[in-house]
Amino acid sequence: MIFLRDLTVQFVQMGLVLLLAPLLTGVVRKVKARLLRRIGPPLIQPYRDLLRLFRKEVVLATNASWLFRAVPYLVFASTWVAAALVPTFATNLLFSWSGDLIAIVALLGSGRFFLALAGMDVGTSFGGIGSSREAMIASLAEPAMIMIVFSLALIAGSTQLSAMAGYLLSLQEGLRVTLALALFALIMVAIAENGRIPIDNPATHLELTMVHEAMVLEYSGRHLALIDLAASLKLLLYISLIGCVFVPWGLAPAESDWRGYAIGVLAYIGKLLVGGIALAVFETFIAKMRVFRVPAFLGAALMLGFLGALLRFVSGSF
């Protein structure tokens, strides 16, 4: 019975993240447009874009290899599995133990690894520029993320996300220095990993500044749809992650009835909305930075994360 319930929660979550991801992207775009005093596309525009792309034929570059065609599926699958492991509205996911936070980070790393390879497959200079910059950004963002994992794991005594959320829910005392440092670092990493302003601009097609868009420049049709959906999922995953660890309120605990789950879903949608709006406001207020400023930005995230972990190593009371 418990098995069935947890299995249902797991599947509902997998469906939910897939359904909500384009909506989140739509919200961010709409809010940004409104802040710029434009009307902006309707909220459901990302769904329409995806449907349109799915229905279009694929135009493959002449010398694209089998890897180029396999990568969208691999990227989407690894991102989806990673998103399925992050507790969104309930902690009792059936398979949440099959990968902890380190594994989730590494799964996203797998997606990036293959996407960067796909960028180099056709053999154009734009693909190369995107892959090379993505590799540079990842080489700093990933250690920063591991340091954040260290900080959180040392506070909660576990690298399992459900255990972390449970521990932070039960936390009685007030703010902790390590948590604050980890939150700042996590937001910085999330911005970099999702290619948002000021690191990268998801809306740009200006050659010298694009990173993610340069990698996927040669994709079209259903392949592009999968990659876009994976990118939306990744954004949703990071907001869910921040929500699950730093604002775990509303998460349905293991023994809850349908009301608990309903509250969980509502709270989750609320968190996503807040996260999306905050992201849009932040992006509107800030300018994109030069590519070679990015290491300084991510280096700061790495140092914040390291400081947080170090404080926990030195004393348990931070």
Place this chain on the structure above:
Amino acid sequence: MGIVFALPCILGLLVLSLVGVTLGHRRSGTAVVYGVSFVLSAALLANGGIALFSAAESSAWLPLGLPWVGAHFAIDPLAAAFLVIVNLGAAGASLYALGYGRHEKEPWRVLPFFPLFLAAMNLVIVADDAFTFLLSWEFMSLASWVLVMAHHHDPENRRAAFIYIVMASFGTLALLLAFGLLAGPGGNYAFDFIRIASPAPMTAGLVLALVLIGAGSKAGLVPLHVWLPLAHPAAPSHVSALMSGVMTKVAIYAFIRIIFDLNGLPEWWWGLVVLVAGAASAVLGVLYALLQNDLKRVLAYSTIENIGFIFVGLGLALAFQANDLASAAALALVAALLHAFNHAIFKSLLFFGAGAVLTATGERNMGKLGGLIHGMPATALATLIGCAAISALPPLNGFASEWLTLQAILLSPQLPQWGLKVLVPASGALLALAAALAAACFIRVFGVSFLGRPRTAVAERARDADPWSRIAMSAFALLCVVAGALPGFAVDAFAPVTTEFFGAQLSPQAAVPWLALVPVAPARASYDGLLILVFVAMSAVVVLLTVRLFGAKGVRRAPAWDCGFPDSSPVTQYTAESFAQPIRRVFGGLLFHARESVTMPPPGATAPARIRVEMRDLVWDFLYAPLALGIEMIAGRMNVLQFLTIRRYLTFVFLALVTLLFVVAL
């Protein structure tokens, strides 16, 4: 079984090496030598596996070597674990060489020494006294030196071999002194005696330093690594695979055997030293790798990175053991052993792939490759799996061992010493950095050489390797996936080793539901490679089916889009250098004194713009160059001693005798 079975197999390898001398010039030589090597390695592998899983110990004594010691041999769980690692790599290399070795132009320079090299590595592991150990160690160095010299027509290879033999002799000297200190004035070199006599703290510390030099130089710890990226690529590719994948593991074995087994109980600062050396090697190794253009040299530098990973695990194990945290020490040691096992698999695989590329194109320079995935699909797939595994991507095997190492680091707040409290998270950060850079490095390796458009005509014509090489590569690629999905079995297999040293072991992993990996407690951390693999595969299939059912089906081939400017020449692609340029700008200035200078032609002129990059190897400049200069100067001064009269020589002999008598008398 056990040692009684292993010794005849090793003897067989030695005999085979003599057969290789006679068969070297015949056509059949390659098939016979590598075929028999494969059978014997497989037998030794099975023997080691049985010894490891049954945790049976066996020993033997032969009246060879020093008259009052004889030759002791033994297989305990540690030796069994490394017999498995070494012979797995050896069997794979032999299988691969059945095909690859046929392209060898002068097989008589390789065939006699290949089995000798295998025999020497096995002997190091089964040796149970210092004399046999050092003798086998030296044989291992010499046999591999001859193999590095196999292509001696290239002056670069001769230089590599020279630096290798100098460093190897130096390393053996350090180990000789370490064993001398351990055996003490009594001079009983059997390990059983050394084990009982626990050394004084000062002596033990000195032994640690000497072993770090001796075994560390063979393994490639920074700053003793300089020979490794020269010598490993110079050898034929199957030997490169053995040297990088397997011989470095023998060095790890030597370190574990001496430090954990023979050198008494550790002190906490030992862990600190080993940890720092490991973390520094990990980051510097991968940064060097990122800046190389030679395919095999990239792989050699990446070995330094992985050795760093293993040493971080060993350092943690020492620190935990010194503080009586037995189960944490067991976790750290298992992580190190598992990484040694995994690295042997994927590094061999990658060298096999590099060898196949070398055979097909004659090129090791990535700048002249590209687009190989079209002509060499099997090699490309196997290499891709190897690249993903070494980049620690789940669900492959590299991630499992990295994950365990990180879990061991997360246990270290229990350590009381302040030095460790600060340096353990720092090395954790360095490891994470090294892992991320490794992913960048292998995106570069695969992306530049296998993807894109061919940069030269040879790369365009390249065709897949022979069936033997393909079988060896596919088998190792499959092993990467299996070992990644089921790491629990390997962890269980290493349990007797940790029991041997710490009296503690991890809870049996095979009993965990769904074959997950649970190093400490289920609530603390768990990882299930098998489930992740199944989930990713299932999600991909579900999406594929959905798209097939509801989406458009058409695929049209057209010229690349490239923002509307499809360029005609493959030269405009990103190269290995340009791929690494952002990372060079971030890290290179500090670590390599990298300087870029761009000369732009004046406006209107048609001359090309030029970019020049200068980099310096600081380790070489500040450690080895002054050392070599000093030795040369001293040698120059002492040159006069060569031209003295017989009277003076006799005076010297007399003085030396008197001095020695004084030393003995005091």
